Amino acid sequence: MVHPADITYAADTAQRLRDAGLRVTAPRLAVLHVLAGHPHSTAETLARLVRGRIGRVSTQAVYDVLAACAGAGLVRRIEPAGSPARFETRTGDNHHHLVCRSCGRTTDVDCAIGARPCLTPSDDAGYQLDEAEVVFWGLCPSCQPSRTPHHHYDEETRQ
Amino acid sequence: MVHPADITYAADTAQRLRDAGLRVTAPRLAVLHVLAGHPHSTAETLARLVRGRIGRVSTQAVYDVLAACAGAGLVRRIEPAGSPARFETRTGDNHHHLVCRSCGRTTDVDCAIGARPCLTPSDDAGYQLDEAEVVFWGLCPSCQPSRTPHHHYDEETRQ
DNA sequence: CGGCCATACTTGACTTGTTCCAGAAAAGGT
């Protein structure tokens, strides 16, 4: 059941881990792999998916992997209010998120103004800023009352 | 120890509670009062401050009060990543926050562009949006390495 | 190729922040 593309992907991922100064281990490869296919997943969901791939992995290991990769800039951690932390592999492009108040579905959206312009509030109050996090709250197509759903929504990946 | 201004404030607060269709109770008045003086406080901090004012109040009551007032639009709940929920009485003006990565200090900042313009992402993906939440992450003046602190920072109120 | 050591993973207990529940108390309309 190993697709050739998976091998390429794995080699690529391994290299990115090494470049980041991290050891290449089965849990790390697996977490990064499933995360690429299921962005905005929670640690718990990732743990379950990873176990489906490589068998027994402790929840703690998943947290450790995510923390290590987040520290190295390989994954980004987002924490929308009212939801456990979610993770994604898309980093460094300062993109933002649409979050559904009703079902929690999370969708990427490119930065409205372009390249890191959001980094300029009206008054920085002396803060040394490094990131602007933007979350647009609302109702996703499937959760709007008087509208028929247009997109399929996967409860698992919340996409 | 009751200052005349407090009575005025209390009467005003009571009226705002009634206008919102909520009953006027001592815990509610007290929570709203201390919250006005300590924005960005956590539920736990508020509970302690409220007890200092009116004596024994259960933690649960504080959560209930905050939930009721948040539902009525009297308080706003913010939940920065890595921190317990924080509350503020400034609502309805779509302002944003500067949050210090090091100490968690939170500072209000007016919406950069004006009146609710942030509500327009580059692509809304079919979402029906009602709020844009913006958090600027960085280091507050006191936490910047090669700088002397300019503002006093109260760990309690995080202001 | 084989051993060594820093790093990563496992296990299990523990914290923290928050919610649920059932019953007692109190607010406010009639």
Added chain:
DNA sequence: ACCTTTTCTGGAACAAGTCAAGTATGGCCG
């Protein structure tokens, strides 16, 4: 004053995440 509805109390429960101690593993070095 009374009654209904809402709120408050206290305690238990819960989910997400952290901590700590011991075991296993990756990758370098001889």
